[in-house]
Amino acid sequence: MKTYKLTAFEANGEKILDEAFQAEDDTEAKGIGERMLKEKQLDEKTHRCSSPAGKLVLFHR
Secondary structure: OEEEEEEEEOOOOOEEEEEEEEEOOHHHHHHHHHHHHHHOOOOOOEEEEEOOOOOEEEEEO
């Protein structure tokens, strides 16, 4: 398992979500990140999910 980081921001740049979670690979991490954002009603906010290597697996501006 790898540790991924999910972050969401307000329009003014304020960080409103900063969570780490475990996933087997980038595809699974993208799905988990999307579900977490929908559950917290943050899917329309600016957000990103990055892999342990720093690769963006999910991004919305």
